[in-house]
Amino acid sequence: MSIVRVFYVPQVFAHTVLVRVSEEMIASTKQSGNVCALYDRQMHLIGYNITMDLQSEHNGYQPMDEALLKRINEELRENGFPLLVHDFTPRIVVGYIRNCTPHPDSDHLHVCEVDVGSDVVQIVCGSINVKADCYVVAALDQAVMPDGKWIRSGAVRGVASAGMLCSRYELGIDKEKGKGLLILDDAATIGSPFLMTKEQSV
Structure with missing residues (x-):
């Protein structure tokens, strides 16, 4: 099972859907x-380019859902290629910062102990408003923004980090970059x- 990412930018790649399951460099095609x-x-599949049009309100990355995966797999089936299986496990979740300490090799980064429900993970964060005892x-790992x-x-500078703590901009809520x-x-x-x-923001 893999993370399937689909991109559709008709202004740049007319009538072409870009499907990626890996970030490796392309060495050959079929x-x-x-x-x-x-x-x-190594002849591992890293994705597909499919000549087709999508009726989508999104430009660029297409949020994955069952309908989109079905549409992609219909094209693959018709042309004799292996079907894709997408891992829909939620990876953008509510976390609670239990502890926040300065990074040992930075004057602006912090090392956060974050409860994400199924586990407590360590995430390095550089936001100006990061602190302990708050919900973020x-x-x-393997989340798609x-x-x-x-x-x-x-x-990050020698300290393990299991992901990223997100701003409104990174989550697509705001169109301009914020600092927190x-x-x-x-x-x-x-x-x-x-x-x-x-x-639910405050």
């Missing part, structure tokens, strides 16, 4: 009908999926 499969150097939105950015666990995290009110439920249409 064409069948209106579908072009993309592979890395956490994008965990509204702009299509793929969040991966890693290290989106802080949720105390009615937020730790670990619950964060829904952009139902956010």
